[in-house]
Amino acid sequence: MKRTLAVVSAGLRMPSSTRMLADRLAHAVGEELELRGSPLDVNVIEVRDHAHDLVNHLMAGYPSPELRRAFDEVTAADGLITVTPTFTASYSGLFKTFFDCIEDTALADKPVLIAATGGTGRHSLVLEHALRPMFAYLHAVVMPTAVFAATEDWGGGEGLQRPLHRRIERAARELAAEIERRETPTVDDPYDDPVPFERLLGDR
Template sequence: MTDWNTRTLTVISAGLTQPSSSRLLADRLAAATVDALAGRGITADVEIVELRDHAHALTDNLLTGFPSGGLREVVDRVAKSDGVIAVTPIFNASYSGLYKSFFDVLEPGTLDGIPVLLGATGGTARHSLALEHAIRPMFAYLRAATVPTAVYAASEDWAGSGDRELARRITRAGDELARAMAARERADRVDPYADPVPFEELLARQDL
């Protein structure tokens, strides 16, 4: 039975180290979203995905065209999510290759209409515009419904007055994502691989 008071939230972190600032930001964005959903009487089913754990599987997927093992589970979960948080470190004024590889392997239409909160981390505030000139356009192409507030955290944002401002942005972004998730009409998505055409039927069609 579908629980209409529960929403599925998948959190993607492309941090390369452990721990990483990208994972820290992802955790805080997730917590803010969960709190905002709870304020609306909605329970969150949350899973945090570290892409570094799937790096080899992503390379295999790019070569074969099919996800395997744990990566397949992540891809399936994203397709069924009511909301996604996607956080990347910024390298050379853009998203990381690991981050881009994950969204490259998703089937077309996977993110159609799914609310997405964008986050990024970097060593300096000068890279913050990467969210708008590189990351948001990619999700627009993927037809995701990105929330208005994207959150960038530079090194100086993790302490003192910087952290207070970061906390304010995180709270606002989490509330925007929760609002979009709460309003989303839940529907089961069709897995294109779940009901394959039998091989015998394919042969019969060729004989016609």
């Protein structure tokens, strides 16, 4: 059975270490699911591309068509990877705004792999102090292994990158297993059961 994975990356630059980590995680999950006989479609959402639409959504109360598609991709996905840069010991404001705007039930019972990037390993607690509580509040199923990549994790050759590689592989196995054991989410279309016009008038 083909599965879908949504990847929400909140890096502010292109290229960015945040997107690099997101791509490595998605690739590892794809490889793991291929071994289990489940091909994977990956939809990457660069939050920076929706920055203006997110602000407009907060002000006006409804998303643009492009932002709506991004929300639908997350809602319909079998699993989710989220990666944020670390700002002031927490997730970025843009990252938080994306999940402030998505529907409250979009992540309910959805397997989520959380990850972050930062200048030093001292920022890694952002995963447990900020990301994990937020996704628990949204009723997501957060994987036990979270992945943090500091600047030093990307340099020094393959040997020095090996601890990061091991964390990525472990987290990917956890997410792949959760995706495989769940049914594909069903997304309700609000236009399938519209509120009758007479009732709308009666509520005024």
